Amino acid sequence: MSADLERRYRRLLASYPWSHRRVYEEEMVAVLVAGARPGQRRPTLGETANLVLSGLRTRAGAAATTVVGPAWRDAAAVFGFLAALALLSQRIVRLLDPVVGYAFVLPASEYLRALGWAAVVFAVLAGLRRPAALLAWATVVGEAVLVARQYQIEPVGTVQVLFWPLTLGIVAAATLSVPAPRRQALAVLRWRRLAVFLAGIVAVQTIRTLNHAAQEATYDGGTFYVWFGLERPSELGLYLWVAIVAAGAVTAGAAALTAPAAVRWRILALTAPVVALVAEIRLTLSGWAYSNGHMGHPVYLVPIQWTLLVLVPLAALGAAAALVHWREQNARLTALGRAADRERSGD
Structure with a gap:
């Protein structure tokens, strides 16, 4: 009976991280078993809730400590800076896009979004970490409002074209919020x-801009070869x-992935x-997009x-971070x- 109770306590202690169990598990099990009532066969509801919640809090604390560790800190600084550069380049392309800027009239929001990410980039270059994070969050919030408005008008185009830059902006703002030394991104890169x-x-x-310009200038209903938005009259x-x-x-990928290995794998996770x-x-909303094109209303x-769209x-991110941790732990x-084998062979 005591063995069954001990086994059930150990199952509940699995909610704690391994580093914690390795040090305290035997002591915790001994205290729990000693405090059990005579004849008790399983943990009480209160014990179960307390152990699980305490274990999850311990895991969250360990995860937070890992995130502010040197490797994640460096990866966050690099990713946030490079993502801001990528988003700035996309905003500039939007300003140069003849479709968006038809008749030389551009929405003021396009300029504001470009200025927002430009300010983030310059703040990072100047070593102003906190202003860079605040500017990134302000830009993301502004873009989220614009995306929400656009979604009411054109849901399919908004989801397919604007959702991933918004997600990238959120990750960029979050990573720029991780405490790091001044100009850490430049020091690593x-x-x-x-x-x-x-x-x-x-x-x-540049190719994207030229492609859109060519579409406006030459499209006359003739034969065009198309591949993921790129169009040319010749194969x-x-x-x-x-x-x-x-x-x-x-x-661009090689520039980021030639960083030190610990940073490289974390950039991939981010x-x-x-x-x-x-x-x-692309894989799950194609039917929804098709319906929008044939229903006559959004x-x-x-x-x-x-x-x-939120949970996936x-x-x-959680799976990628866990994979990085597993890889490094392994x-x-x-x-x-290997060190132990060398030591034994030396003996």
């Missing part, structure tokens, strides 16, 4: 990596533009929510779809095992 990243972004955005021209976009994307959102929209997302990116244990 170095100017060489930053220049390479900018070159890749400029290549991608060779389309291949060339796709190659330039791919080279630019690879160049990218996971945006990638997951884009994949979710069809809006239902609550379960909104819930998934969060789950992707590498650490492997290194300890």
